Amino acid sequence: MFAKIVEISLGAILINNFIFSQFLGCCPFLGCSNKVDTATGMGLAVVFVMGLASAICWVIYTYILVPLNLAFLNTLAFILVIAALVQFVEMFLKKSVPSLYSALGIYLPLITTNCAVLGVVLLNVQNKYNFIESVVYGITGGIGFMLAIVLFASVRERTEFSDYPECFNGFAICLVSAALVALAFMGFSGMKIM
Amino acid sequence: MNNKVTKLALVLLLICAVTAGILGVVNALTFEQIAYNKMMKQISAFSAVLPSESGYTEVPFDGRAFPTVDSINQSNDGNGYVVTSTFSGAQGNITMACGVDNELKCTGISIIEHKETSGLGAVAASTSNKGVAFREQFIGQGADIALTKAGGTIDALAGATITSTAVTNATATSIAAVAALG
Amino acid sequence: MNRKQQFREGLITNNPVLVQQIGMCATMAITTTLFNGIGMGLSVLIILTCCNVVVAALRKIIPEEIRLAIFVVVIAGFVTIVDLLLQAFIPALSESLGVFIPLIVVNCIIIGRAEAFCQKNTVKDSFFDGIFQGLGYTCVLIIMCVFRELVGSGRFGGGLIDITNGFRFTLDGTGGGIQIFPADYGMGIMNLPFGGFLTLGLLIGLMQYALKKGEKKKKLEERAAKEAAAMKEVEE
Numbered sequence: 001m002f003a004k005i006v007e008i009s010l011g012a013i014l015i016n017n018f019i020f021s022q023f024l025g026c027c028p029f030l031g032c033s034n035k036v037d038t039a040t041g042m043g044l045a046v047v048f049v050m051g052l053a054s055a056i057c058w059v060i061y062t063y064i065l066v067p068l069n070l071a072f073l074n075t076l077a078f079i080l081v082i083a084a085l086v087q088f089v090e091m092f093l094k095k096s097v098p099s100l101y102s103a104l105g106i107y108l109p110l111i112t113t114n115c116a117v118l119g120v121v122l123l124n125v126q127n128k129y130n131f132i133e134s135v136v137y138g139i140t141g142g143i144g145f146m147l148a149i150v151l152f153a154s155v156r157e158r159t160e161f162s163d164y165p166e167c168f169n170g171f172a173i174c175l176v177s178a179a180l181v182a183l184a185f186m187g188f189s190g191m192k193i194m
Numbered sequence: 195m196n197n198k199v200t201k202l203a204l205v206l207l208l209i210c211a212v213t214a215g216i217l218g219v220v221n222a223l224t225f226e227q228i229a230y231n232k233m234m235k236q237i238s239a240f241s242a243v244l245p246s247e248s249g250y251t252e253v254p255f256d257g258r259a260f261p262t263v264d265s266i267n268q269s270n271d272g273n274g275y276v277v278t279s280t281f282s283g284a285q286g287n288i289t290m291a292c293g294v295d296n297e298l299k300c301t302g303i304s305i306i307e308h309k310e311t312s313g314l315g316a317v318a319a320s321t322s323n324k325g326v327a328f329r330e331q332f333i334g335q336g337a338d339i340a341l342t343k344a345g346g347t348i349d350a351l352a353g354a355t356i357t358s359t360a361v362t363n364a365t366a367t368s369i370a371a372v373a374a375l376g
Numbered sequence: 377m378n379r380k381q382q383f384r385e386g387l388i389t390n391n392p393v394l395v396q397q398i399g400m401c402a403t404m405a406i407t408t409t410l411f412n413g414i415g416m417g418l419s420v421l422i423i424l425t426c427c428n429v430v431v432a433a434l435r436k437i438i439p440e441e442i443r444l445a446i447f448v449v450v451i452a453g454f455v456t457i458v459d460l461l462l463q464a465f466i467p468a469l470s471e472s473l474g475v476f477i478p479l480i481v482v483n484c485i486i487i488g489r490a491e492a493f494c495q496k497n498t499v500k501d502s503f504f505d506g507i508f509q510g511l512g513y514t515c516v517l518i519i520m521c522v523f524r525e526l527v528g529s530g531r532f533g534g535g536l537i538d539i540t541n542g543f544r545f546t547l548d549g550t551g552g553g554i555q556i557f558p559a560d561y562g563m564g565i566m567n568l569p570f571g572g573f574l575t576l577g578l579l580i581g582l583m584q585y586a587l588k589k590g591e592k593k594k595k596l597e598e599r600a601a602k603e604a605a606a607m608k609e610v611e612e
Contacts, residue, residue, distance in 0.1 A: 004261075007282075016286060021569050023405035027398065027484060072221045072460060073214060075478040076452040080210075083448060115401050115482045122475050127287070167585035168577075171397050175577030182569045189284050189356065202442050209446050213453035220457050224464035231467045307471070311408075311567050322552050353564045 005136050008129075010191070012140040018116050019148040020178075020185040025116030029149055030174050032107070039153035043146025045107040047139060049089065050120050053082050054138025057121040058131055078121050083112050116145055152181055235306065236291075243302040244293030246271045253375065260371045262364065264289070274301060275375075277368035284356040285309045292332075292368035300335045300365055315357030324351070328358075337369045379504060386508030393516045393576075394583040398484035402476045403517060404572030408528075410553070411535025413521035414514070415469040419462070419477065421510025423454045424486050425503060430454075431494040432502035447490045448481070455480045468548045472535075485513060520575050528566035530557040 018024045025046070032042040057078050065071050090108045093101035111117060120141045124134040155177050164173050240250060248270035255266045262281040269275065274295035280287050286309035293301035305319035317325045331348050332339070340346025341362055343355075350358035390396060393403050399420075406412045430450050431438075438446050459477045462470040470477065480486065489509055494502040525531050531553040538544055538551030545551070565571055 011282070015282075021285065023401045023569065023572065024479075026401040026404065030397075030400070072456065073217060075456050075459070075481055076213065076217070076449065079448055079452050079481050080445075083445065113482045113484060113487065115479045118482050119475055119479055122478055126475065165581070165585075167588060168581040169584065170580075172577050172581035172584060175573050175580065179570050179573035179577060182573055183565075186568060186570065202439050205437070205439060206442055206445055206449075209449055213449050217453060217456050217460075220460050224460045227464035228460070228467075231464065235467070309474070311564075314564050314567060320552075321550050352560060 005133065008133055008137050009140040012137055013144040013147060014185070014188040015191050017144045017148055017185055017188075018119070018141050019145060020182040021189070022119070024119040025114050025145055028110055028114050028116075029145075029152070030171055030178075032110070033149050033153040033156050033174070036150060036153045036157065039149045040146070041103055042107045042110075043142075043149050045104040045111060046114065046116065046145050047142030048104070049082075049086060049108070049111050050117055050142035050145075051135060051139040052089070053078075053085055053117055053121055054124055054134045055131070056085060057081055058124060058129075058134040061125055062131075074125060075118075075122070079118060082117055082121070086112050116141065148181075148185075152178060155181060239291045239304040239306050240267065240276045242304045243291050244269055244274050244276050244295070246273065250276060255371055256374060259374065260367060262367055263371045266371060266375065272296075275372045277371055278306070279364050279368055281360055281364050281367075283308060283310050283360045284315050284354065285311060288357075288360060288364070290361065290364055292365050294369050294372040298336060298369055298373055300332050300339070300369060303329055303332045303361065303365060305361070310354070310357050315351070315354040317351050317354065318357050318361055332362075332365055335365065337366055337373065339366050339369070382501075382504055383508050386505070386510075386512040387515060388512075389587070391512045391516065391583070392485045392488075392509055393513060394580055395587070396485075396488070397580070398488055399513065400576065402479065402483065403513075403520065404569070404576055406473055406476055407517055407520040407524055407572065407575075408567050409472075409525060409534035409536075410518070410521045410532070411469070411551075412472055413517040414536065415462075415466070416473055416476065417510070417514025417517045419458050419473075420480060420483065420485065420513050421507065423451070423458055423480055424489060424510045424513075425506030426454045427451050427486055428489060428494045428502040428506035429499055431490045432497060432499045435495050443495070444487075444491075447487055451486050451490075452481045466547060468535075468550070485509065516579070519579065520572075524566045524571050524575055525553070526556060527563050528571060529559045529562040529564070531555055531559065 012018070016022055019026060019029050028042060028046075033039050060077060060081060061071070061074060065074060065077060070077075086108055090101075093104065093108075120138050124137060127137075129137055156174060159173055159177055168176070240246070246269035250267035250269055253266050253268050253275075255263065257263070260279075262279045264278045264280055267276045267278075274293060277292045277294060278289065279292070280289045282288070287307070288305060288310070289307040291304045291306055293303070295301050308316065308319050310316045310318065318328055319325065328349075328351055335348070338346070339348065339362055341348050341350050341355075341358060343350065346362075348358070348362050386392075392399055402416060406416050427447075427450055431447060434446075455478060458480075459470070462473075462477065489505065493505050497505070522532065525534055533551070534553035535551055536545060537553055538546045539554055540552065563571075566575070
């Protein structure tokens with residue numbers, strides 16, 4: 001059990017990193033990585049929502065959709081749950097934890113269309129994870145996302161001072177530098193603990 | 195205000211209900227075909243590694259000693275077992291069927307599901323000459339199966355050492371799991 | 377609305393991936409074989425067209441406040457339909473695209489077009505918008521697949537074309553493709569995530585270069601025309 005959880009965490013953070021090996025969540029990854037602080041905020045918000053969404057969607061899938069033979073509705077149900085969840089979290093934080101809200105607030109609405117969040121709940125179902133494994137996969141997947149986006153934000157701050165062809169302005173140079181970071185993450189592939 | 199909220203909720207509910215209804219119809223139409231596809235896939239993977247005229251019966255095994263093994267299926271013809279296992283490759287999990295005969299020799303392997311890199315690790319599952327040649331090496335191997343690097347006789351796929359090692363180890367585990375059945 | 381202009385916008389000047397720069401996850405993830413690329417492109421094209429038509433048809437009765445929720449439900453509905461149909465009739469494609477088919481729900485192209493275009497336009501215009509934007513997306517996928525496959529493993533049309541027993545198309549994804557040079561000489565790294573990021577980055581750079589050049593040319597022409605007109609006036 002413990003070994004399996006370590007394996008899942010290590011896999012989600014390093015080996016099968018959500019961005020650099022599964023390409024999940026590339027849009028916010030490229031959109032919110034201008035500065036290290038924005039990247040940290042976005043990363044924290046994603047960790048939070050991914051963990052929560054994994055837990056809630058697992059319960060809904062196992063105790064509502066499967067017994068009713070409605071497993072084919074999972075995509076529809078999950079996206080609605082995620083949208084509602086993000087909305088509730090936003091309202092809750094605004095009322096009870098204003099300090100956290102001011103740090104994460106503006107990133108929350110963006111998360112609804114982050115494919116890493118929908119991706120993680122769909123992968124939980126596909127990999128047949130149990131409740132604990134699902135939550136661990138959700139949280140560590142979020143940590144992997146955060147690691148990637150924070151690392152990449154620091155790389156990107158450097159590109160501002162470098163000299164590259166003008167036509168590569170914007171996303172093009174980002175993607176080329178992301179390719180190099182992905183190359184570094186390739187070193188983790190095939191790593192094993194068992 | 196209250197009236198408006200009710201109206202919004204009603205519109206949303208109506209659209210959800212219509213969508214769910216249409217999906218229900220589509221699901222009813224495709225359900226049998228999907229189940230059939232899944233079954234055919236498993237049957238073709240099983241009979242590729244260990245042909246059996248009369249089908250297979252699942253037998254219990256020690257799941258704690260062999261955590262990667264999903265199921266062991268005894269051939270009703272009595273010519274051996276098919277072991278399915280799921281283990282991590284280079285990019286994600288690989289699901290594989292491995293045939294083991296009564297002398298504890300591998301009768302063939304077939305990769306059911308994988309996420310390996312196209313052109314490198316994915317060759318292990320492909321129908322190309324290289325893929326077939328790679329899988330044929332496994333036929334007749336015993337529990338001491340290993341890559342040439344590790345002193346065995348299995349040649350690894352070019353550029354896919356991790357995948358080759360994972361598949362080779364899984365074959366050894368499958369044989370060991372059948373041996374442990376006693 | 378001008379169809380020709382819509383066509384140009386979808387394919388070049390307002391291409392969803394290269395110019396609007398949305399919907400990139402799947403673009404990088406699945407473009408390893410031509411089979412995947414065409415399958416994904418066509419799935420998105422069909423879903424986009426259907427959603428555009430439905431959203432445009434319902435645009436008068438959708439309340440402003442909950443429009444996004446309704447778009448998401450409609451999109452998720454069509455995505456599930458396509459997903460089930462693929463699982464039933466082209467299982468090989470459904471397997472190799474995996475989680476990226478259900479993830480079309482959060483593909484910004486579809487929700488973006490619903491929000492930016494279909495809300496304000498007729499059903500007919502939205503229908504063509506869906507087709508042209510979908511085609512633009514498919515074209516980018518095909519370019520990326522062909523490039524990555526050729527450089528990465530020296531092949532063309534993997535999964536889709538089989539030439540061992542004469543030329544034929546394989547819809548079950550088993551075709552070996554046309555080997556242009558031996559796979560051992562290919563840059564295998566182009567098939568890995570690195571290749572996805574790099575190819576898309578280069579493609580966007582190239583597109584920006586081409587668009588800028590086109591603009592410059594236009595400006596020069598305009599200036600030349602103005603000067604010619606001015607010259608004429610002086611002469612008169």
